[in-house]
Amino acid sequence: MTTVSRPQPARVTPAAVTVAPVSTTTTTAPRAPTTTTPAATFSSSSSSPTLPPLPSERWARPGLAPWQSRTAAVDVAPQDGLPKEVPGWLRKLMRQWADTPVLPELLRPQIPQLKEAKNPGGLDRLPPGTKREVLIVGAGLAGMSAALELAERGYQVTLRDQGDVVGGRLATPTVDTGGAGTFKVEHGLHMWFDNYFVFKDIRSRLGIDHHFRPYDVVDFQFRDYKPETLTSRPPVYPLNMVALLQRSPNLAILDALEQFRGLLEVMNYDHDKMQAKYDGVTFADWAKQKGISKKFYELILEPAASVTLNDPDKISAAEMLQMMHAYFISQPRAMNREVTTTDHATAVLEPWQQRLQDLGVKVETNHVTRGLRFEGGKAKGEVGEAKDYDFVVVATSVPGTKKLLQGSVADAASAAELAKLRAVADPLQTAPPYHVLRVWLDQAPPPGTPDVIESPQHKPIHLYCFTSQLEDESAEYARRTGGSVVELHLYDTPELAGLTKEQIWDKVKGTFAELQPTLKEANVRGMVLGRHHDFTSYETGQTKARPAPDAPAAAGVDNLAFAGDWVKTDYPSALMERAVATGREAANVALLRDDVRQVDVPHLRTRGPGFL
CATH class of the missing domain: 1.10.405 (Guanine Nucleotide Dissociation Inhibitor; domain 1)
Incomplete structure (x- = not known):
């Protein structure tokens, strides 16, 4: 029996803000291809109290400035600007080489590059008496990002989504688990990386940084190799x-x-x-x-x-x-990440939606937009609705965008433009279907079990996480029952389509027991299944196929923009950061038309650091 342990995370309070990486114990021992997997145990250097603090209590932290890395900002020595954990011999070397800019640059937290406004002398907002109405189709991160920038600058925004709640792939509806109670259940685990500069800016403006805490390790379990723990230390x-x-x-x-x-x-x-x-x-x-x-x-x-x-x-x-x-x-x-200490609705989406509504944004959920109306070479509004808009942002997924354009109608003066837009969307592909199964159990994993573990050799479970160790609502369930809540990420799983959540659990519970043998006999108290087939494809050829936010203008429709994690940026970006960045860029297309100063877009550097 093999036990792998590492130090427990430092507890951070506003009075003591030096951050240590979130470290917990690595899991199952390796299994050689032709042998039987030995049972794994976990060890912890500290015992847990009867009622452990909730995640939000353990990680209470003050907010920081826009674009600033929270982990970087709190552990830098004031005398030289270098991380406090830099060893003394290296700090001494830095002083000796103070006139050589290369080495200190490798140590300091990276300042993002800026995609600056094309009209730096533009207006701060729409002038008094000027009215501009904008329709945004899709209330995911991209649509909410565009809405925030436009509404703050005086635009009248209508934000529509077919879902019950806003958030797209961050959506967190309230769900009956069928036995464990009613919970806010996310689309799935999300993490915010250090290079998410636009999202950091939005978080700061919304005042929600206190809902986040660092998670700077990556734990892996393999069948053919020993467990791995990746962390970027020293920085x-x-x-x-x-x-x-x-x-x-x-x-x-x-x-x-x-x-x-x-x-x-x-x-x-x-x-x-x-x-x-x-x-x-x-x-x-x-x-x-x-x-x-x-x-x-x-x-x-x-x-x-x-x-x-x-x-x-x-x-x-x-x-x-x-x-x-x-x-x-x-x-x-770059490897450093953050997670929320409570569900995504409480931590991010509800404050964001409230800010939008305070700015006058009309947020309409459970609204299916069948298509757009194109007249006179412009996107005028929604099919089946007489109201006209000055600008339209399409912020739906790849399949959603294709369906929207196929359902659109155009007059004779706009038919060619609509055909061009459809041709732009046609080459875009969707990733294979995936499933996220959240299970409420009556037993807890051993102390020291990592919150999140990737399991690439245990398909169909590519990743699993204990939300009862990550967020308050699930942690309260664990407190109350002595159980746990685990979320299984099942990627590229077309074979699971059409199966019930119970049938899927029957197929994967043996693999889960291999990963967490102490939970083999745990009873299921509730389950929630998410089925999805709308994730962006990263297959060969898709990079070239992606349209830029202002691609509709090249197709002849200058009052339409695209936003989403499938949209191209001319700087490195992906996932949630790509969504909010392209949302800002879509808003910038509208701002430039009215000579309202565009919003700068902070982004990751376009070149790597080299070897030295």
């Missing part, structure tokens, strides 16, 4: 990458360093060149071309590809190299 590039490989129980350090030759292209990332060069190459083929070993690929690279909800064998190298730049190598804190 000094490239020492953080070297140390990450050195800590691996599966990779010999010399073999690991050998992989740096293949990764030099990522370290020297050039956004425009990489997007053009590798869009037609799969990530797996790129790894073979670069001589990446099978072990390194299976331990480090393939798991990253698998949690994109796409088929790892079909993912474009252009997309994955961009994500490796954004989430691993671009700067020492």
Whole structure:
């Protein structure tokens, strides 16, 4: 029986804001391909009280400035601006090399680049007496981002969504679990990365930073390898990458360093060149071309590809190299993430919706927009509705956008433009269907069990997390019952389509018991299943196919913009950050038409750090 443990996380209060990485115990022991998996146990260096504090109580923290990395901002030494955890010998070296700007730059938290306004001399907001009405179709993160920027500048915004609640893939409706009670249940686990500069700005403006806490480790369980824990320590590039490989129980350090030759292209990332060069190459083929070993690929690279909800064998190298730049190598804190201490509705969506409504935004849920009306070369409004709008933002998913355009109608003066818009959307693909199963159990995992664990070799469970260790409502259930709440992420699972939640649990509970053997006999008190087939595809060719936010103007419709994580940006971005960034860019298209000063877009640098 193998036990793997690591230190418990430091508890952070407003009076003591030095942050340590969230560290908990790694899980199941490895299983060789031809042997039986030994039962795993977890150890903890500290015992838990009878009623442990809720996540929001454990991680109460003051808010910080826009765009600022919360983890970076609270652990920097004031005398030299370097992270406090930089060892003394390196700090001394920094003082000796104070006139050499390169080394200190590698240590300090990265300042984002800015995509600046095209009209810096424009108006702050619409002038008095000027009325502009905007229709935004889709109340996910992209649509809410666009609505926020426009409403703050005097635009009258109508935000519509077919769902019961706002949020898109962050949506958190209240659901009856069928036995455990009624809970707010998210679409699925989300994490906010250090390079999410636009989202940090929005969070600060909404005053919701106190709902977030750092989560700076990545835990893995494998069948063929020992458990891995990845963390970017020390926060000094490239020492953080070297140390990450050195800590691996599966990779010999010399073999690991050998992989740096293949990764030099990522370290020297050039956004425009990489997007053009590798869009037609799969990530797996790129790894073979670069001589990446099978072990390194299976331990480090393939798991990253698998949690994109796409088929790892079909993912474009252009997309994955961009994500490796954004989430691993671009700067020492790129791997650092945050999670909410309560559900996504309470933490993010409800305050955001309230701010929009305070600004006069009409938020209409359970509203199906069948199509748009195009007249005189303009997007005028919604099919079946007489009301006209000055500007329209399409902020739906790929299948939603295709369906919207197919259901649109156009007069003779707009037919060609609508045909062009449909042609823009036609090449866009959707990732395979996926399922998220949340299960309420009557038993808890051992103390020290990590909150989130990736399990790339235990398909169909690619990732699982204990929401009872992450957020308040689930933690209260665990307090009350002695049980736990686990969320299973089942990606690329068309074979599960049409099955009930009970049937899906029957198919995956054996694999879950292999991952968490102490919960093998746990009884199910409730279940909620999410079925989804709307995630953005990262297959080869999709990078080239993506339209920019202002692509409709090139098709002849200058009062229409696109927003979403499927929309192209001319800087590295993905996932939630791509959604809110393109929402801001869509708003900027409208602002420029009225000479209202556009909103700057902070973004990740377009080039990698190099090796030194």
